[in-house]
Amino acid sequence: MELIRGLHNLRPQHRGCVATLGNFDGVHLGHQAVLAQLKQQAQKRNLPTCVLVFEPQPREFFARRQAPARLSLLRDKYQLLAQQGIDRLLCLAFNQRLRGLDARAFIQNVLLDGLGVQFLVVGDDFRFGCDRAGDFHLLQEVGQDAGFDVAHTHTFMRADERVSSTRVRTLLASGNLQQAAVMLGRPYQISGRVIYGRQLGRQWGVPTANIALRHPVLPLQGVFAVLARVDDQIWPAVANIGFRPSVDSLVPRLEVHLLDAQAHLYGQRLQVIFCARLREEQKFADLHQLQQQIYADIQSARDYFDAHKAMHVQPSASVNLWAHPPLASAPLAY
Structure with a gap:
């Protein structure tokens, strides 16, 4: 095009x-x-x-x-x-x-x-x-x-509802990813280039791929079970999207941790497909509580994917989820 x-x-x-x-x-x-x-x-x-x-x-x-x-x-x-x-x-x-x-x-x-x-x-x-x-x-x-x-x-x-961008936003904000996907005709997804972060998660053994978000108003916030994709490689993952109130609460960011996989993602465009909301974003009293909750979120994501193996691809699969083509490179410089 x-x-x-x-x-x-x-x-x-x-x-x-x-x-x-x-x-x-x-x-x-x-x-x-x-x-x-x-x-x-x-x-x-x-x-x-x-x-x-x-x-x-x-x-x-x-x-x-x-x-x-x-x-x-x-x-x-x-x-x-x-x-x-x-x-x-x-x-x-x-x-x-x-x-x-x-x-x-x-x-x-x-x-x-x-x-x-x-x-x-x-x-x-x-x-x-x-x-x-x-x-x-x-x-x-x-x-x-x-x-x-x-x-x-x-x-x-x-399903007796008017399909509109406003309705999709409402569904995403409430965590109703399934109905939002019905109106979109595909699961909701965000893509962006992976940048360097504070590497706090790496210190805890849970490295994250960080994507800066350009708009301060986010369509959804919280912790999610997601699928992360680069080209034809797809990995189950857990992601936090929001303002990270326990760390800085200034700049919106999407942070993605791959489950049981390692990949060098810096500088690459990562597509994040949202599967299920695990919890809302929250502020913790200290970094130790945040660390423990991250471990719990990872386990929740594992439990989700274990329970939905028939629906989702396995790590490193080259097939496409929901028969929706990957976002290829485009002649845009952002």
Whole structure:
């Protein structure tokens, strides 16, 4: 999938496509329904597909630290969209200039002059432009005059619930990983590059792979039984995601300890697949209590995987969990 950053990087060969736009945070089943409709139209018209997203997401721009937790960063979103068979991803910087663009100017500058859209599909509640004045009806009105078709996808339901990024966030925050996976169409996962930490766990015989998290608002917190993956190598593991209140409580971090395996992970991109929440994150009176709880968490993770051997792969297995492809390298520098 081709990544295009900004309108200034659009070239003549990018004009003429079927497109959709939005946050696509998490690329859940509702998003996948929009993408399926997009691909159907692309095949019918013999045109490439294009998804338009914004960085930061608009609510992050306006609300800053009060914005909802991000389900997927741009790198992971790129991979998830690529796995859906999308041809191009156009990423626009959401800034004051774009924020001030009225809806009609957005259609003209971005959709018509920039992309040459011939078919557009949006969610049933989609709003855009300055003060969110643009909607499906405006797109239809302009499309009739400009010569492009517009369709919307109705609310996607699963088990009598509306599938949305907001609902997925609520489920993750409450520890309901199973229902969140139903709405996502896959287990929830986070990926990132392994960095050096304080190596406190190594001193206790439980070395951890540390992943710095870019957003202060986390979609889930606590201690989890997880699967850790690098390329085609998968290991059962235990992970803590949060602010480590017993250590520093300043910077959010994801720490992963592999069970019964050793691997040199520094500098590599690690994919962490969340299987079950073991407990909430908590502050301990001293490091000795923290150490003892870490040992107990490791045993809880072992017990979980022992009880679910039929569901999960064994250490170092090369097969893919839930038939979901690994996140391959992407042309993004973060």
